[in-house]
Amino acid sequence: MTPSPSLVAAALERPGVRVRTLVTLRWIAIGGQFATLIFVGLYLRFPLQWPSLIAAISAAAVLNLGLATLYPRNARLQGNAVLLHLAFDLVQAGVLLFLTGGIGNPFAILLVVPVTISATLLPARAMAALLVLAAAILGILWHWALPLPWRANPPVLPDLYMFGAGVAVLIAMTFLGSYVWLVSAESRGRARALVATEAALDREGKMSALGALAAAAAHELGGPLGTITLIARDLVKALGDDPVHGKDVRLLDAEATRSRGILVGIARRAEAEEPLPRLPLDAVLHEVVATQGPARVRVTVRTHGDLPVVRRTPELLHGLANLVDNAVRHAGSAVELHASADASRVLVTVGDDGPGFDAGILPHLGEPYLGPSRSTSGGTGLGVFIATTLIERTGGRLEFSNRDTGGACVEVRWPRTHIESPVAGATVAG
Known part of the structure; x- marks a missing residue:
């Protein structure tokens, strides 16, 4: 990320x-x-x-x-x-x-x-x-x-x-x-x-716009291509056995059908890449985990309490994905995401069972370009800084620590009024 x-x-x-x-x-x-x-x-x-x-x-x-x-x-x-x-x-x-x-x-x-x-x-x-x-x-x-x-x-x-x-x-x-x-x-x-x-957000915006453009193109081209398909089928019925034009007419019908299938596939992929703009927080967390692909460690999501419906923004997705990606890279065998909420705040915790944060780098997490001299892992801290910046844009605050049982822990807190979508219920219900 x-x-x-x-x-x-x-x-x-x-x-x-x-x-x-x-x-x-x-x-x-x-x-x-x-x-x-x-x-x-x-x-x-x-x-x-x-x-x-x-x-x-x-x-x-x-x-x-x-x-x-x-x-x-x-x-x-x-x-x-x-x-x-x-x-x-x-x-x-x-x-x-x-x-x-x-x-x-x-x-x-x-x-x-x-x-x-x-x-x-x-x-x-x-x-x-x-x-x-x-x-x-x-x-x-x-x-x-x-x-x-x-x-x-x-x-x-x-x-x-x-x-x-x-x-x-x-x-x-x-x-x-x-x-x-x-x-x-x-x-x-x-x-x-x-x-x-x-740059990361701009790339995400361009990819989203490209998906919307592909869906619109598939929708607009569907009508003319449907007409071409009907005419091609009529030509097959009339000239399919013709020794001169039969082969070309059947090829035209096959290519029209193939093109229609390609457009349907493009539309489905665009819809899959651009789901509902507002989702329950647990659905967002599962989406973030899914973006990791096949991970070398087990990643689980646990929820507790009345989780809000939130806006599915690039800042929220990329910020959480960076935290999960960092946890997966350093975990021993498991990464756990835990989400809870009450009437005033929302809490998401990302924990792993790895070696934890370096003692020397822990107070400086969230700063850009920490340099390998501060970290035994040789990282620059840019990924964590990007996650911090993006999540703070959504109104959240991050706290980094090491768990008593071993491993790193990142707590993300939002005031419920900052992250909850005011019209999310009507959107999801529709």
Whole structure:
């Protein structure tokens, strides 16, 4: 019931960044750097290394002009290309700081920016490489940077203080980068898992529409084909023994009869694939079990209480089917579905006699793309996330646990007013 591997692989691709966005951000940085030099050098009259500083800023401007010229505005950069551009921005900022006091320069905190941006665009390994580069730049700035520009004698800061300032910047980079990477990874995982969920629902909707179209086509074609069949039979009676046309007339009658049988079969399959839109909950559970096909373990359904009549929605069917499919894959010999209801709520429990949920993954079930590091089974958690999302759309809430007797247990609870179809009784009775 989970999406195909190709769909999941496509969903895991990194988003990249548009060239226009990268160019705009770099122009903003260049403008800020140039304005700072003008203010500090001309207004405050601090002595600056003008040729070297202008050269460093000009290098960024030339790169930006080249980027805007060589790429279309809506082109996207990904992977190593993004890493190289962010590394350039980091080195360029390091050169400016090297010429203006190093870590003692208050603007040293801006080294955090490229690393933080990389956390939203690059995998963890690439971001770690950028952190290593930033640490090397901080080390150079701490030990070899030129003195801080000053009108008179520049203040001399203790080496220990400078070292602590460099460590503080490095810690800020690491913390902010890691935090942004975790948040953006979770956001991307949830968004892509939702895309996979929508794709599954869209496929279900198209299959339902195809079944309805097949039924309508069979109904519409039934009339003309019936007329053709009657005429063919009359021709057989009149010309069936004719030595010239008899064989063709009998073949026409046989093919018309065969075509009529094909249309009847299509109509029956379409009706079987699109049953009543509202069914008793126990009938829905039996349908979910039937979709599993011949299972390697025994799957049983038990009911208790006055079960409601519910809407047979793709969300409900796919959500429950994902839970049952997960239980069947991990069960030892049996899976049990138990449904009960009272005046206020409806409860469906899916239990198995397998090893149960991993202790480390249990608190995180329902999150997308958990990763094999959290689970000994190597699963990504996408199937459970899809089931959680779909069932929550029907008003239900899920609770995951391990049974005292062994095996996993998933409880799905609905307020009765959320899941019960208000006109289901009249529909079923009809």
